[in-house]
Amino acid sequence: MAEAVAPQVFTRRASGLVRVMSPYSAFIYNILTMGVIFPWTYIWAPTAFQGSSLVLGIVFAFVFELPIALAYVWLATALPRSGGDYVFQSRVFGGGFGFTVVFAFFVVWILQWVALSGWLLASLGIAPTFLGLGATTDIGFFTDIGTWAASANGIIIISVANALIALVLLVTGFRNYVRFQYVMWYAILLSFGVVLLLFLTTNPTEAQASLNTFAGNVDGVSNFYGTAVAGAKDLGVSFAPPFWLWGTLLVAPIAWTSLQWATYSVEQGGEIKNAHVFRNQAFIMVGSLVATAGLLILLALAMQKGIGQEGILVASSGYYLGNGAATIGGGYMFPNLIAMGLTASPIIVAIIGVGFILNSFQIVCNCYIGTTRIMVAQGLDGLLPDWFARVNARFKTPVNAHIAYFLAALPVIWGFNKVASWTRWTLGVTFANGAVMVISALAAALLPYRAKKLYEASPGAKYRLGGGIPTVTVIGLLGFLLGGFMVAAFIFVPELGLAYSSDALPWAIVLGTAAFGLIVYFVMRSVRASKGVKVSYAFAEIPPE
Amino acid sequence: MPFWKKGTTGGEPTRIFYACDIHGSEPTYRKFLNAAKFYEVDALVFGGDLMGKLLIPIVRDAGGGYRARLQGKEHRIRSEEELKRFKQTLQTLGFYWQEMDPDEYRSYEGNQARIDELFDVLAKQRLAEWVALAEERLAGTSVRAYLCGGNDDTDVVLSALEEVPQDRVVSAENRAVPLDDEHVVVTVGYSTPTPWETPRERTDPEIAEVIEKVMAEVPDPSRAIFNFHCPPLDSSLDTCMKLDASVWPPTPVLVNKQPVYYGAGSQAVTEALERFQPTVGLHGHIHESRGMARFGRTPAYNPGSEYGEGVLRGLIVAIRDGEVLGHQFTSG
Numbered sequence: 118m119a120e121a122v123a124p125q126v127f128t129r130r131a132s133g134l135v136r137v138m139s140p141y142s143a144f145i146y147n148i149l150t151m152g153v154i155f156p157w158t159y160i161w162a163p164t165a166f167q168g169s170s171l172v173l174g175i176v177f178a179f180v181f182e183l184p185i186a187l188a189y190v191w192l193a194t195a196l197p198r199s200g201g202d203y204v205f206q207s208r209v210f211g212g213g214f215g216f217t218v219v220f221a222f223f224v225v226w227i228l229q230w231v232a233l234s235g236w237l238l239a240s241l242g243i244a245p246t247f248l249g250l251g252a253t254t255d256i257g258f259f260t261d262i263g264t265w266a267a268s269a270n271g272i273i274i275i276s277v278a279n280a281l282i283a284l285v286l287l288v289t290g291f292r293n294y295v296r297f298q299y300v301m302w303y304a305i306l307l308s309f310g311v312v313l314l315l316f317l318t319t320n321p322t323e324a325q326a327s328l329n330t331f332a333g334n335v336d337g338v339s340n341f342y343g344t345a346v347a348g349a350k351d352l353g354v355s356f357a358p359p360f361w362l363w364g365t366l367l368v369a370p371i372a373w374t375s376l377q378w379a380t381y382s383v384e385q386g387g388e389i390k391n392a393h394v395f396r397n398q399a400f401i402m403v404g405s406l407v408a409t410a411g412l413l414i415l416l417a418l419a420m421q422k423g424i425g426q427e428g429i430l431v432a433s434s435g436y437y438l439g440n441g442a443a444t445i446g447g448g449y450m451f452p453n454l455i456a457m458g459l460t461a462s463p464i465i466v467a468i469i470g471v472g473f474i475l476n477s478f479q480i481v482c483n484c485y486i487g488t489t490r491i492m493v494a495q496g497l498d499g500l501l502p503d504w505f506a507r508v509n510a511r512f513k514t515p516v517n518a519h520i521a522y523f524l525a526a527l528p529v530i531w532g533f534n535k536v537a538s539w540t541r542w543t544l545g546v547t548f549a550n551g552a553v554m555v556i557s558a559l560a561a562a563l564l565p566y567r568a569k570k571l572y573e574a575s576p577g578a579k580y581r582l583g584g585g586i587p588t589v590t591v592i593g594l595l596g597f598l599l600g601g602f603m604v605a606a607f608i609f610v611p612e613l614g615l616a617y618s619s620d621a622l623p624w625a626i627v628l629g630t631a632a633f634g635l636i637v638y639f640v641m642r643s644v645r646a647s648k649g650v651k652v653s654y655a656f657a658e659i660p661p662e
Numbered sequence: 663m664p665f666w667k668k669g670t671t672g673g674e675p676t677r678i679f680y681a682c683d684i685h686g687s688e689p690t691y692r693k694f695l696n697a698a699k700f701y702e703v704d705a706l707v708f709g710g711d712l713m714g715k716l717l718i719p720i721v722r723d724a725g726g727g728y729r730a731r732l733q734g735k736e737h738r739i740r741s742e743e744e745l746k747r748f749k750q751t752l753q754t755l756g757f758y759w760q761e762m763d764p765d766e767y768r769s770y771e772g773n774q775a776r777i778d779e780l781f782d783v784l785a786k787q788r789l790a791e792w793v794a795l796a797e798e799r800l801a802g803t804s805v806r807a808y809l810c811g812g813n814d815d816t817d818v819v820l821s822a823l824e825e826v827p828q829d830r831v832v833s834a835e836n837r838a839v840p841l842d843d844e845h846v847v848v849t850v851g852y853s854t855p856t857p858w859e860t861p862r863e864r865t866d867p868e869i870a871e872v873i874e875k876v877m878a879e880v881p882d883p884s885r886a887i888f889n890f891h892c893p894p895l896d897s898s899l900d901t902c903m904k905l906d907a908s909v910w911p912p913t914p915v916l917v918n919k920q921p922v923y924y925g926a927g928s929q930a931v932t933e934a935l936e937r938f939q940p941t942v943g944l945h946g947h948i949h950e951s952r953g954m955a956r957f958g959r960t961p962a963y964n965p966g967s968e969y970g971e972g973v974l975r976g977l978i979v980a981i982r983d984g985e986v987l988g989h990q991f992t993s994g
Contacts, residue, residue, distance in 0.1 A: 499990050507955075649982075
């Protein structure tokens, strides 16, 4: 026998399959979806849980989300298809359950995010940018635009325009979005970097003086900061509370409202290049989680340095406690608005503003991208009418699903901005979205047992712990428990969601959306059965023998 | 026995399970055969591309054991048990393999004609085994499996469909064959030219000519099931990345660092669907373009393919009296 050789593969002329969005694009997509630039944590947590540590709370949220993101890596490589969470849950738990959960708690509830992204664009992007420009250039027209953008009618018009522009961008080709995403990415990074720098190069005393000048220019008030501190004290804010560990743990669910979206790229899994490769999905989801958590921590530390704990509590009191004296131009003191107040340069204001405007726009885009892919998958499985699943031959995009989602968002945009009780009615949004991710973590844990063949053919199947236990089962269960803690907090902790109001209506709305999903499922199942097909076939795994 | 005939007015609908592009994957093919019982259908229709794309030489080591390369990684196989598991992986992926000595391996290196011959031998052998397996699995049932090739299959390999004695398996290539009392399956396995220069590519006029010839045998086009491997052009069933064929292997065409998408289907197929208005159009070829489209009264489908993961993507269609009553995409 001759000496050993290192054999290569023999190939022949045969068609090849090439996939789409690069892992790097998907990584960026997740970071932007987490809204690194819109951290609610900073204006919600400090006064909701006085004595908590913002930085430590973000670290807890990262630790709690980590096993969930890892569990998604297994799911995404085993089922690299568009429709992500719906596909995972329907294949593991069955079609009725998977459809109901993901349709009700994602497709329906994410409509709230379409409205919210319009609000973010108007209130945190356009309004502060023009207010800032008005204050730094002394041009009243800018201030007028800023004030209009913060009004209810202004927000509605901006929200509809935001949704419409995103609709046009996305239906005319997904690659248009991917291309524009790079513009958003670099602009947002620049904006974020500038905000950080402004906080890091000032101190609380200087910051208070700058904010007084800024608010004076915008609202014509004097001693803005001192009034805001007094207002916060009147509302019960303690500026030197002792450290509170439980409160810090409860900051985690708030920070999780950002970090939980680290896995959102799975909804377009069928469009990501080499989506079945383990390290790619780890980079896309775990990598984006690490990067975003790092940026959020950095911003918290920078704020601490720039405006101090007192400044952070004052800003938070404007949002969470309704301290009217701690708002500027009618806007909450999000980090970007504070940063604008720290500079006298209209160029810096514009850079910050553009970043926030673009991230607001990205949020509405990701609402469309994720939910339309879910609707297409559900349409292909026969659980929504075929119309939703149709891909336009000219644009190669699910135009019908996009249009349906835009139309469904219009009344939500109106209600969000015009109905005073809307926010109270929709307290379930944090619970609903979080529940989908936690149930998917459980789906990952059960994947080796409920979809055995599929799991065995997946790249994650080789990872096992002692006793032959699949690693994903342990990680998925851990994610389910830690995520379950945060979802439970959204239900039971008054500061975090459903328990905020003693009213039964928010609960009824959550249950109503679930019931709506279940009704759609049973109606579609009956319709398909009358035409000679069973929808259950869509989820069943055929044994090869 | 049902009182009414299958597929006719007032009778029970005929239920078809359609799949394609399994590219040599053994578990996927076995699932295809089991689909008859599992989905309770009356016929199995396969839309082409039976052959695998890769052949893995498993080379004996002088000191015992074997070496092979798979998915960019060199594998050292030390025992017969490991060899068995390795072959099972190859079967799932749809690859062929051949055990050989280092000298034999070297005799193949750089000799594409010899490699192609070996592909044909192994693929034909596998297809003959598959036909026999279908006969065994479907024996005693009324279900028939309609098999044909796609653009990736060679004529040498497809000859196995004619040579192996058949009862339940119908060699459907370029023919119109009865499905039930009412409908016929019309099959054309060619595709338009691809950047990969595969064995069975034809120009649109050539495909139109084949369709015309086969349709001449069909008395009522509205009762035809079009089993055309190539999807209709620009229909959303044929969307894929544009590839630069001037390099090998072809690479994606990028504009501003973004891939360019286009329709890679056949104009002849589009025209046939529009003109003949058959009961349904069943298509494959573009694995990533799962979906449905409509041509007048005729719905057309592409179930896509995920054979590499051992997943059988398919489609159940219930037809009666020249119309689709309902459909269901499957992924099992």
